[in-house]
Amino acid sequence: MKAANEAKNKIVRENPRARIDVLELDLCSTNSVRSFADNFIALHLPLNILINNAGIMFCPFQLSQDGIEVQFATNHIGHFLLTNLLLDTMKNTVKATGIQGRVVNLSSIAHNYCYKKGIRFHKINDKQGYSEKRAYGQSKLANILHANELSRRLQAEGVNITVNSVHPGLIMTPLFRHSAALMSMFPDNH
Ligand SMILES: NC(=O)c1ccc[n+]([C@@H]2O[C@H](COP(=O)([O-])OP(=O)(O)OC[C@H]3O[C@@H](n4cnc5c(N)ncnc54)[C@H](OP(=O)(O)O)[C@@H]3O)[C@@H](O)[C@H]2O)c1
Numbered sequence: 001m002k003a004a005n006e007a008k009n010k011i012v013r014e015n016p017r018a019r020i021d022v023l024e025l026d027l028c029s030t031n032s033v034r035s036f037a038d039n040f041i042a043l044h045l046p047l048n049i050l051i052n053n054a055g056i057m058f059c060p061f062q063l064s065q066d067g068i069e070v071q072f073a074t075n076h077i078g079h080f081l082l083t084n085l086l087l088d089t090m091k092n093t094v095k096a097t098g099i100q101g102r103v104v105n106l107s108s109i110a111h112n113y114c115y116k117k118g119i120r121f122h123k124i125n126d127k128q129g130y131s132e133k134r135a136y137g138q139s140k141l142a143n144i145l146h147a148n149e150l151s152r153r154l155q156a157e158g159v160n161i162t163v164n165s166v167h168p169g170l171i172m173t174p175l176f177r178h179s180a181a182l183m184s185m186f187p188d189n190h
Helices: 002-014 030-042 070-097 132-157 174-178 180-185
Strands: 049-052 101-106 161-166
Touching: 030 070, 049 070, 070 101, 070 132, 070 161, 101 132, 132 161
Parallel strands: 049 101, 101 161
Antiparallel strands: none
């Protein structure tokens, strides 16, 4: 919240007319996602664009409060649930404004580096056989499948909301905190 409020203050300093509300959200916790969605909906704001951007990468094996492997929980489940909980608000906004809605999932080229058989649906939370890198790839593949299927469903329903996934390029950010080798390749960029 401290970082979010600092970002808010910076934007407002540069553009005093900007209106920004900061709300707490921990995507790794389904309780937090639900309470964020309740708080957002209670503001009665329109919702045109949802960018599912948050992510963690190459973490050692760990389970979330909900008992879900943390990369899958944060990168996929949190965003999947959030999108579902906010979808009616997005649909109502499209109806009220006539403006196309957009959902964007930040995925990664790393979706190619998944487990051999793709998503380990029956072993998502198993420590045995866990690979930090493949688990990240798995969560990013899930981001793409989520976008593709939601897009298909919304088109079938005739709803004017696009859903896409994107690989943003390779940029040295705190995302790489669990990868000392990659961090050392870009020592000045971080
Ligand atoms: N950077 C790259 O080269 C690259 C390449 C391909 C794909 N991507 C994807 O692009 C997206 C953004 O990555 P980035 O490089 O900008 O990473 P980043 O600088 O580390 O930003 C990730 C953001 O996600 C937030 N976050 C992490 N866990 C969260 C949680 N449980 N609940 C809420 N927020 C959480 C972080 O908040 P805190 O700062 O509070 O931890 C941070 O603000 C990710 O989805 C990543 O997989 C990045």
